[in-house]
Amino acid sequence: MTSLLHLDSSANCSVESVSRALTALFADTWRARHGSTGYRYRDLVADPVPPLTTAYCALGRRLERHDLAPPTSVAELVETPAEQGEWAVTHPLITEVLTAGTILIGAPMYNYSVSASLKAWIDRVSFPGAFTDPHTRENLLCDTQVVVISARGGIYSAGSPREAWDFQTPYLRVYLAKQGVAQENMHFITAELTLADVAPHLAPFQSQAAHSLATARAQVIELAVMQVTETVMPNRWKTATVGFAGRGS
Amino acid sequence: MTSLLHLDSSANCSVESVSRALTALFADTWRARHGSTGYRYRDLVADPVPPLTTAYCALGRRLERHDLAPPTSVAELVETPAEQGEWAVTHPLITEVLTAGTILIGAPMYNYSVSASLKAWIDRVSFPGAFTDPHTRENLLCDTQVVVISARGGIYSAGSPREAWDFQTPYLRVYLAKQGVAQENMHFITAELTLADVAPHLAPFQSQAAHSLATARAQVIELAVMQVTETVMPNRWKTATVGFAGRGS
Numbered sequence: 236m237t238s239l240l241h242l243d244s245s246a247n248c249s250v251e252s253v254s255r256a257l258t259a260l261f262a263d264t265w266r267a268r269h270g271s272t273g274y275r276y277r278d279l280v281a282d283p284v285p286p287l288t289t290a291y292c293a294l295g296r297r298l299e300r301h302d303l304a305p306p307t308s309v310a311e312l313v314e315t316p317a318e319q320g321e322w323a324v325t326h327p328l329i330t331e332v333l334t335a336g337t338i339l340i341g342a343p344m345y346n347y348s349v350s351a352s353l354k355a356w357i358d359r360v361s362f363p364g365a366f367t368d369p370h371t372r373e374n375l376l377c378d379t380q381v382v383v384i385s386a387r388g389g390i391y392s393a394g395s396p397r398e399a400w401d402f403q404t405p406y407l408r409v410y411l412a413k414q415g416v417a418q419e420n421m422h423f424i425t426a427e428l429t430l431a432d433v434a435p436h437l438a439p440f441q442s443q444a445a446h447s448l449a450t451a452r453a454q455v456i457e458l459a460v461m462q463v464t465e466t467v468m469p470n471r472w473k474t475a476t477v478g479f480a481g482r483g484s
Numbered sequence: 485m486t487s488l489l490h491l492d493s494s495a496n497c498s499v500e501s502v503s504r505a506l507t508a509l510f511a512d513t514w515r516a517r518h519g520s521t522g523y524r525y526r527d528l529v530a531d532p533v534p535p536l537t538t539a540y541c542a543l544g545r546r547l548e549r550h551d552l553a554p555p556t557s558v559a560e561l562v563e564t565p566a567e568q569g570e571w572a573v574t575h576p577l578i579t580e581v582l583t584a585g586t587i588l589i590g591a592p593m594y595n596y597s598v599s600a601s602l603k604a605w606i607d608r609v610s611f612p613g614a615f616t617d618p619h620t621r622e623n624l625l626c627d628t629q630v631v632v633i634s635a636r637g638g639i640y641s642a643g644s645p646r647e648a649w650d651f652q653t654p655y656l657r658v659y660l661a662k663q664g665v666a667q668e669n670m671h672f673i674t675a676e677l678t679l680a681d682v683a684p685h686l687a688p689f690q691s692q693a694a695h696s697l698a699t700a701r702a703q704v705i706e707l708a709v710m711q712v713t714e715t716v717m718p719n720r721w722k723t724a725t726v727g728f729a730g731r732g733s
Contacts, residue, residue: 246536246607251545283535286601287495287594296500299683345536347659348597348651351607352535355600358495400662402597402655409649410596434548 238273239265240335244353245343245386246280253386253429253448257455258341261382264459265337275331279352284359285324290317291359298363308369309362328356329365337380337462340407344387348402357410366414374415380462382422383407384455388430389437422458426451487522488514489584493602494592494635495529502635502678502697506704507590510631513708514586524580528601533608534573539566540608547612557618558611577605578614586629586711589656593636597651606659615663623664629711631671632656633704637679638686671707675700 241262245252266274297312309326313319332338342349349357366375383404391401404423411421428444431437437444490511494501515523546561558575562568581587591598598606615624632653640650653672660670677693680686686693 246538247541248538249542251541280535280537286529286532287599288529289495289497292496292500293498296682299679302684345603345607346610347662348603348655350536351600351604354594354597354603358594358600361595400658402651402658406597406651406655409651413596413649430548433545435551 237269238334238336239269239275239339240331240337241274241276241339241341242279242353242356243277243341244279244350244356245341246345246350246352247343248278248280252343253426254341254343254384257384257386257424257426257451258339260452261339261384261455261459264456265462268460273336275335277331277356279350279356283352284328284355286355287358288317288321290315291321291325294318294321295363325359325362328360329362332360332379333366333375335379337382339382340384342383342385342403342407344385344391344401344403347391347400348406361410361414376415377417378420379416380420380422381411381416382424382458382462384451385423385425386429387425387427388434390427390440392425392427424451424454424458486518487583487585488518488524488588489580489586490523490525490588490590491528491602491605492526492590493528493599493605494590495594495599495601496592497527497529501592502675503590503592503633506633506635506673506675506700507588509701510588510633510704510708513705514711517709522585524584526580526605528605532601533577533604535604536607537566537570539564540570540574543567543570544612574608574611577609578611581609581628582615582624584628586631588631589633591632591634591652591656593634593640593650593652596640596649597655610659610663625664626666627669628665629669629671630660630665631673631707631711633700634672634674635678636674636676637683639676639689641674641676673700673703673707 239262241258243255243258245254248255250256262274262276293315294309294313297314298309301312309322310319313322340353342353345351348354367373368375385404387403389397391397391403404425408418408421408423412418425447427447428437428440429448431440431444488511490507492504492507494503497504499505511523511525542564543558543562546563547558550561558571559568562571589602591602594600597603616622617624634653636652638646640646640652653674657667657670657672661667674696676696677686677689678697680689680693
């Protein structure tokens with residue numbers, strides 16, 4: 236079934252949040268075509284993923300010692316009530332990822348990286364072996380589309396003076412690739428200079444900020460429509476890649 | 485006063501945690517010379533920093549609009565009880581940073597970056613203007629020593645095939661520099677291959693892992709003794725820098 240897992244991670248839950256506005260635009264466009272049956276929303280701020288515990292680490296290490304095991308077998312390796320509790324929190328989150336045709340991630344830049352809320356989700360779902368077939372070692376996310384909508388206060392795009400300070404989108408690209416997401420299935424859309432209307436020293440960049448936001452909105456709609464069309468068939472049958480990967484705002 | 489703020493962020497609170505063992509070794513060495521008066525410990529897992537909220541963002545944006553303000557004036561800009569609550573949580577954490585001569589950070593690599601627990605601390609203490617003198621724009625952390633003790637399951641050091649996947653120590657170096665910490669006051673000690681005794685595919689690297697840990701332990705003791713000697717005088721009067729910056733295990 237065509238499905239969309241929509242994650243937001245901006246601590247700002249007001250209408251001021253640019254990443255939340257853009258992910259909502261994507262989701263609205265997607266649902267206008269597909270309806271809400273395959274749509275799932277998770278607000279990582281309103282409903283935060285619990286921090287990892289020693290029991291989570293102990294269970295994860297046991298998986299590593301067993302050279303990984305399928306998620307459905309993890310329950311058999313649980314040894315304590317605390318580990319049982321950790322797995323009860325973690326397994327549904329992993330299942331959400333595995334069953335999503337497209338994962339939409341709202342990822343504002345906080346202190347040059349992803350927000351702590353998004354990192355808490357990353358740390359928990361990245362359980363040893365979660366996205367790998369234990370028998371074939373095949374990536375279970377090879378057909379998953381991931382749309383990252385990022386927002387940042389300044390300019391950090393490729394070629395800018397602050398490019399080297401961007402530990403947000405390059406990080407997510409590496410992280411997603413290591414989980415098995417194909418490069419051609421990653422789509423990054425970025426709105427920059429979101430603080431231009433707030434910080435006095437960024438006031439000269441307000442028109443550039445408006446242009447960045449308008450461009451991001453157009454890309455979001457175009458990508459959402461394209462996703463609606465393309466997710467009808469599995470990626471392995473696709474001949475063309477979506478053209479947004481790597482493009483800044 | 486000579487002082488040490490000790491932070492741990494490994495979700496594994498058992499004796500298995502390498503980063504916790506190494507930060508404890510540093511702290512023990514430091515306290516053996518200085519006593520415990522200037523020592524402060526914060527466990528970011530046992531006592532997690534609360535996630536940011538919309539009220540935190542609203543107060544932060546107001547600071548940005550006012551072109552920053554000294555931390556002591558922030559309370560005057562608070563407009564709601566929620567913002568008051570956010571500042572009541574945040575201000576003591578900022579004060580801890582500003583009053584520490586040395587900040588010791590236990591930073592395990594989780595999914596190629598810092599742990600969500602450490603990121604939650606970073607996101608909260610990095611309040612607009614917190615570490616900048618509002619009148620002179622001088623960095624308030626220019627004399628602060630920061631010791632980062634990192635641990636990671638594999639090999640990500642400079643020159644290794646996985647160097648480009650390291651969004652942990654290069655990230656902290658950029659983040660700390662942007663907060664005003666001088667490059668010569670940053671000290672990184674890293675234990676690698678901490679999963680060699682756990683994951684079967686890393687078993688061939690067990691002796692290399694033991695060497696990495698032994699080297700890290702020696703560096704921790706040497707640096708702690710050096711810190712004990714050097715923190716007697718402010719950094720601006722120092723002529724030599726500590727030689728561990730940037731060196732892997």
